[in-house]
Amino acid sequence: MxxxxxxxxxxxxxxxxxxxxxxxxxxxxxxxxxxKAPPEPYARDPYPSTYRPYPGVPTLVRNVVIFDGEGNRIDNGSVLFADGKIVAVGAAVEAPAGATVIDGQGKYLTPGVVDIHSHLGDYPSPQVQALSDGNEATAPVTADVWAEHSVWPQDPGFGRALANGGVTTLQILPGSANLMGGRSVVLKNVYARTMQAMKFPGAPYGLKMACGENPKRVYGSKNQKPSTRMGNVAVDRQTWAKAVAYKRKWDKYERDGGDMPDRDIAMDTLRGVLSGEILVQNHCYRADEMAIVLDMAKEFGYHVTAFHHAVEAYKIADLLKANGTCAAVWADWYGFKMESYDGIGENLAILEKSGACAMIHSDDENGIQRLNQEVAKVLSSARHAGIAIAPEVAWKWLSLGPAKALGIDRQTGSLRPGKMADVVLWNGDPFSVYTRPDRVWIDGALLYDAHDPKRRPVSDFELGQPGAGDVK
Incomplete structure (x- = not known):
């Protein structure tokens, strides 16, 4: 001490x-x-990142249309990166001696896609019960489980997200069966033998929470609480009350010493939320439920970083903005269950026009490969509704917006000098259904090249299988 x-x-x-x-x-x-006995605080991150960037070379990409991720567009622009970082972005950037120079005439350059809601590794391919590790559906509160302890680095989905979708960073969340499903983890989308070697250095943990139908259906079917929405809130409130008392004991111990309180792994996570160290990522569809959760957060002194799915977020855009809470949404998934009934294709565009924090997300091993096309669908819906949003502004929904909601926007999410060189060169307009990634760099290392069969991600699981290395 x-x-x-x-x-x-x-x-x-x-x-x-x-x-x-x-x-x-x-x-x-x-x-x-x-x-006094010196405090012995528990480790906040007992499974630290061992991520090391792959080696890269100084690279200049020129004559491209640039969406910088912060809402700006540069025609006939250039981007220089070296030593894993963005060095310069502009209309005229000179290549240093020995740099690799790529002429991208007719192509577009963007920051790498950041997916805030994925289950890759926890629900990997092939989808068999032996690999289904995303929902600890044994109690309504399982804040003690961590998604990273289920991540299977050999999931072929990681490579497909990189090569087909330009995804360079993603958050892996537990499923939504439980009110408090456990901790999330943020990963760099690189090949690695271990979860720790993919773990984004310094990224905050998240707490996955869920509203509505899922928890009440899962536990109501077991004839236990919660079986109603009021039961959901009651269990949440009781749990947060315990967490506040737990935090009070540990804060006193770390401040004053004395007898060390008993450890509770679930309460460690909730204490982290109450302390602002762990970010709440809350599955929630309906506007009224999101408003209730925001009130509950005020009651117990925590902040909701983002509502995920949020198909009715457009109804409370002003409330989300006032509370500094983001919405991570689909382009057009709605109507597949009652709480998703009132979704609209303009949801994300309305949130943007209202000044709320909003972004696209996948929640799907196939959708993660086409998030750029999902944004294109939103732009189309917006145009039909008379809402004009420039493509370069919309790219924020794919990179800087989710990076901010993950607490990593100082490191990645835009093509700003000093940030990680997480970069995608697209072979055309990235909002066209005909466009694919041409090259993908993570921390300045070329990890995918459409022109080089040897520079394509293949998981250990796929090695030796027919078609290994093919991008599908």
Whole structure:
């Protein structure tokens, strides 16, 4: 435990006084902070990232249309990256000696796609029960489980997301069977033997929560609480009340010392949320339920970072903006169950025009390969509704928006000098159904090249199988 100036002075005074004041009574002896048992706080991240970027070379891509991820467009632009970082972006950028120069005439360059809602690795391909590890559907609150402990790095979906969709970063979430489903993890989309070697360095953890039909259906069918929406909220509130008390005990221990409180792995996660270290990623469809959750967050002192799916977010765009809460949505998934009934194709566009934080997401191993096309569908719906949004502005929904909601926007999400060189060169307009990634770099390393069969991701699981290395 670190001692403040006052505590150190008090400890020194006590050390000097003891030999001279042997006759002093026990009550007269100064109470020394140094005499207390030092706190032994638990590790906040016991499974730290071991990610190391693949080697790259200084590269200049020129004569391209650039969407920088921050809403800007540069025609006939150039981007230079080296040592894993963006170096320069502009209309005229010179290549240093020895740099690889790529002429991208007729092509587009963007930041890598960031998917805030994926289950790759936890629900990998092939979809068999032996690999189904995304929902610990044994209790309505399983805040003790961590998605990273189910991630299978050999999932072929990672390579497909990279090669077909230009996805360079993704958040892996537990499923939505539970009110509190556990921790999420943010990964760099690179080949690796272990989860830790994919783990985005320094990215905050998330807590997956869920509203509505899923928890009440899963546990109501087991004849246990919750079986209603009011039961959902009641269990949430009771759990947060316990978490507040748990945090109070640990805060006191870490501040004052004394007897160490008993550990509770689930409460560790909720304490992290209450402390602002862990970000709440909340599955929720209906506007009224999102409003209730925002009130509950105020009651217990935490913040909802993003509502996922959020098909009725357009109804409360002003409320989301006022609370600093994002919405991660689909382009046109709705109507497949009652709580998704009132979705509209203009949802994301309305949120953008209202000034709310909004983005696209996949929640699907196939959709993650076409998130650029999902945004194109939103732009089409918006035009039909008379809402004009420039394509370069819409790219924020694919990169900087989700990066902000994951707490990693200082590292990635836009083509700003000093950020990670997570870059995609597209072979045409990225909002065309005919366009595919031409090349994909992560931290400046070329990990996919459509022109080089040897520079294509193949998982260990696929090695030796017919068609291994084919991009599908």
């Amino acid at each position: 670190r001692l403040g100036h006052g505590a150190r002075a008090l400890a020194t005074l006590a050390a000097v006084a003891l030999p001279l004041g042997a006759c002093a009574t026990k009550q007269e002896r100064p109470k020394s902070a140094a005499a």
